[in-house]
Amino acid sequence: MSGEEAWSPRLAPRALGDSGPYVSELCIGTSPLGGMPAIYGYDVEAETAIATVEYAIEAPSITFLDTSNNYGSGESERRIGEAIRRVGGLPKGFVVATKADPAPGDREFSGARVLESFAESLDRLGLERVPVFYLHDPEAFDFDDLIAPGGPVDAMRELKRRGSVDVIGVAGGELDAMRRYVDTGAFDILLNHNQYTLLDRSADQLIDHAVGSGLAYVNAAPYASGLLAKPWVDRPRYQYREPSSDVLARTRRLQDVCASFDVPLAAAALQFSTRDPRVTSTVVGVSSPARVEQLVYNAATHIPSELWREIQEIKE
Numbered sequence: 001m002s003g004e005e006a007w008s009p010r011l012a013p014r015a016l017g018d019s020g021p022y023v024s025e026l027c028i029g030t031s032p033l034g035g036m037p038a039i040y041g042y043d044v045e046a047e048t049a050i051a052t053v054e055y056a057i058e059a060p061s062i063t064f065l066d067t068s069n070n071y072g073s074g075e076s077e078r079r080i081g082e083a084i085r086r087v088g089g090l091p092k093g094f095v096v097a098t099k100a101d102p103a104p105g106d107r108e109f110s111g112a113r114v115l116e117s118f119a120e121s122l123d124r125l126g127l128e129r130v131p132v133f134y135l136h137d138p139e140a141f142d143f144d145d146l147i148a149p150g151g152p153v154d155a156m157r158e159l160k161r162r163g164s165v166d167v168i169g170v171a172g173g174e175l176d177a178m179r180r181y182v183d184t185g186a187f188d189i190l191l192n193h194n195q196y197t198l199l200d201r202s203a204d205q206l207i208d209h210a211v212g213s214g215l216a217y218v219n220a221a222p223y224a225s226g227l228l229a230k231p232w233v234d235r236p237r238y239q240y241r242e243p244s245s246d247v248l249a250r251t252r253r254l255q256d257v258c259a260s261f262d263v264p265l266a267a268a269a270l271q272f273s274t275r276d277p278r279v280t281s282t283v284v285g286v287s288s289p290a291r292v293e294q295l296v297y298n299a300a301t302h303i304p305s306e307l308w309r310e311i312q313e314i315k316e
C-alpha cells in the first residue's frame with residue numbers, strides 16, 4: 001500500500017464477497033464479552049456484556065458483530081442471544097458472524113462437529129440462521145484432514161448450499177495456513193488478526209493474495225489486543241502477550257507522533273485498517289458501551305496526511 005492520498009472514513013456499507021451481506025466498516029468483536037481473563041487479563045460481567053451488545057445493535061453506524069462458538073466457552077454467544085432478545089430481535093440488515101469450533105478439549109475436528117457447532121451457536125444466539133459463518137483457527141489441525149471429503153471444509157460448503165448461511169469464511173492467524181485455505185477456493189472471506197496493524201504488517205501480502213483471489217478481507221484486532229489503544233497503566237497486552245521492550249519503544253514513538261498532531265493513537269490504529277480499500281470490515285474487541293462510543297469517535301476522527309507520512313517513517 002503506497003502513497004498517502006487523504007482517505008475519508010467510509011460510511012457506506014460494503015458487501016462481504018459477491019453474494020454476501022452488506023456490512024459496516026466497523027465490526028464489534030465479542031471475545032472480551034465472553035469473559036476471557038486468561039486472554040485479556042480481566043473478566044467482564046454478564047450484564048455489562050449484554051448492555052454493550054444492546055448498545056452496539058442500536059448504534060446507527062454499526063451493523064456487524066463477530067463472535068465464535070468457543071468464546072468464553074459459549075458465554076459470548078449466550079450473552080449476545082440475551083441482548084438480541086432484550087432489543088426485541090435483530091434490526092433488519094444487522095449481521096452476526098460466528099465460527100465453527102471443535103468440541104472443548106477435542107483433538108479432532110470433523111465435518112459432523114462443524115454442523116454440531118453451528119447448531120449450538122444458533123441455539124445460544126436464538127437465531128434461525130447467521131449470514132456469515134467461519135471455520136475458526138484451522139491451523140491447529142492437519143490441513144489434509146480438514147479438506148478431506150466429508151470433512152470440515154465440505155461441511156462449511158454444505159451449510160452454504162443449504163442456504164443456512166450466505167457466505168463462508170476462514171478465520172485464523174498463521175499466514176501460510178491461511179493462504180492454503182484461501183487457495184482451496186472454498187471460501188468467500190478471509191479473517192486474519194493482529195498482523196495488519198501499525199506495529200505488524202506481516203499479513204500485507206496475504207491480504208493482496210486473498211483480495212486478488214476474489215475473497216473479501218476482514219481485519220481483526222487493529223489494537224493488537226490492546227497495546228495500541230489502552231493506557232499503559234492498564235498493562236495492555238500485545239498479541240495477547242506481554243509486549244517486548246522493542247514493541248514498547250515503537251509504540252511510544254507512535255504515541256508521541258500522534259500526540260504532536262493531537263490525535264489519539266487508537267484513532268490512528270483503527271483508521272490504519274479502515275482506510276485501506278482492501279479491508280471490508282475491521283473487527284475491534286470491546287467490553288463496555290463506552291468503548292463502542294469511543295470506537296465510532298475514533299473512526300470519524302480527522303487524521304491529517306502529514307501524520308500518516310510521519311507514521312510511515314516508524315518502521316517495523
Ligand SMILES: NC(=O)c1ccc[n+]([C@@H]2O[C@H](COP(=O)([O-])OP(=O)(O)OC[C@H]3O[C@@H](n4cnc5c(N)ncnc54)[C@H](OP(=O)(O)O)[C@@H]3O)[C@@H](O)[C@H]2O)c1
Nearest residue numbers: 029030031171193220221223224225226229284285287294
Ligand atoms: N482467530 C480469529 O478468528 C480471531 C482472532 C483474534 C480476534 N478475533 C476477533 O477480533 C476481535 C478483536 O480482537 P481483540 O479483541 O483480541 O483485539 P483488539 O480489537 O486489537 O483489542 C481489543 C482490546 O482493546 C481495548 N480497547 C478497545 N477500544 C478501546 C479504546 N477506545 N480505548 C482503550 N482500549 C480499548 C479493549 O479493552 P476493553 O476490553 O477494556 O474494552 C480490548 O482489550 C475479537 O474480539 C474477535 O471477535 C478473531
